[in-house]
Amino acid sequence: MHAKPRWAELLLPLSAGVFQGMGTHGVQWWQVHDSGMLRVPLDPLGWALVLAGPLALIVRRRHPVLCLAVAVGSTLIFIGLGHPYGPVFLSPVVALHTAVVSGHRRAAWSMWGLAYVFLGVYTSWLAPVRTPGWFHDLTVGALMGLVVVVAEFSRARRERQAERERVEQEELRRQASEERLTMAQELHDVLAHNISLIHVQASTALHLIDDQPEQARTALTTIKQASKDVLTEMRSVLNVLRDGAPRSPTAGLDRLDELIERSGLPVTKEIVGAAGPLPPEIDRAGYRIVQEALTNVTRHAPGASVTVVLGYDPRALTVQVTDTGGDAPGESLGSGNGVPGMRERAVALGGALTATHHGRGFRVEARLPIPEESR
Known part of the structure; x- marks a missing residue:
């Protein structure tokens, strides 16, 4: 004030x-x-x-x-x-x-x-x-009491107003913290996916540059696109943080084909149910979970085949990413925050996520409930 x-x-x-x-x-x-x-x-x-x-x-x-x-x-x-x-x-x-x-x-x-x-x-x-006389004393007491009552009422009203303002400020701070956390998580997902992709494609290009220069060229093209994408995403997030205005990231399942193409992995996509519009937070979480799962495959199981299944239901979106396991050695499982980050996304939306071994490979499955007001 x-x-x-x-x-x-x-x-x-x-x-x-x-x-x-x-x-x-x-x-x-x-x-x-x-x-x-x-x-x-x-x-x-x-x-x-x-x-x-x-x-x-x-x-x-x-x-x-x-x-x-x-x-x-x-x-x-x-x-x-x-x-x-x-x-x-x-x-x-x-x-x-x-x-x-x-x-x-x-x-x-x-x-x-x-x-x-x-x-x-x-x-x-x-x-x-x-x-x-008692009437005089009672009248004086009533008038003085009225003054006190008015003062107490004013005090209570101001305290309620101050408490309401405090709660509003706390809510604003909480929302700002959640927005910063969301931005940090988005930035982590973008960087982890694209840098892992760049790392794999750079290794492929170095391996093939002498014997198969055309495939090496394809890998370098992928590196160029991935680096451009990560710079664009970082610039977008930093602009939001600089301006101090909340903004919903644009990444969603409508860009899933582009994500699969840039991953460089042999991916099969399957749709179960009637695909329809999703709430922005569900759409974004589904995309990021697939992105992080593909990043984990790139890091931990290079060379593996992947199946991505999207299950559309009026009550929930189901995301399932299964890989066959790679022949080449990758990084040890659990070396990053990929699975905990995916699980946090699902839990924050009232859903659940499991990540378990599946044969020689690995399966990530998430269920993201759709709020009743969005159905």
Whole structure:
């Protein structure tokens, strides 16, 4: 919240001072000369007490308890010296409200209780014209109680507003963290897939460059395209992070054929059920799971054949990637974060993922439920 300018902070004390001074001066003639009131006219001390409360309001934000003590004390002394009743009670009301709202409830209630006791004793036994009786005390107590109730209501409302703002800020921070995590995961998947592809194709090109230059050329072309793709993806993610605006990555199952072609693996794709539009998060997760599974095959089972099965159902998307196992040695299984990353994607969407050996090869199978509102 933005702090109020200095002049705005001084506006209330100035208004209260003018109102109390002019109001008290306006009622004193009648109360001084009326035989039923017998109040004492304003003198320099009286004027000082009238203005002490408004002056105390200047520090009501920084020192609410001190402000309340000065406002209530000066008012009680003013009344106790016999000066006219009037709008001198405005400053204590404002000071009480500020103290309660700022959290100094015990001090506010104590000071207000002391003021009530003083007024009860004064009007019953010390005033020039006494007004004893339970009705008078009840009326004064009701008015003072109403002031406290209003202050407490205002405090509760502000606390609810502050809590609501805190929850909103926490939600914004949580969403920002989730977006950064999503971007990091996307970047990891893109880099892992394309760099693994570049590594395999570079090894193939080096092996074939002398004996089969045309196949080596094909491998180098694949390397060129993969490096271009990874640079494009990285630039896209970095632009999003720089701008601070959330954006859904465009990778989806509609680009699966392109992914399979660039993988350099012998892949068979099968579709089970009627393919239809999917929620963006399901579509993106299915693509990334296939991408990571193909990356693992490239790294751990070079030369293996792969079967990708997409199962479309109104309730869920099933993704199954099975490889036959490679003849050439690859990296040891479990050397990266591929499988845990795929499992985290599935679990985050309320689904599940299994990764187990299947004959000589390996099978990754994920079930991604489709939310009811998207069916």
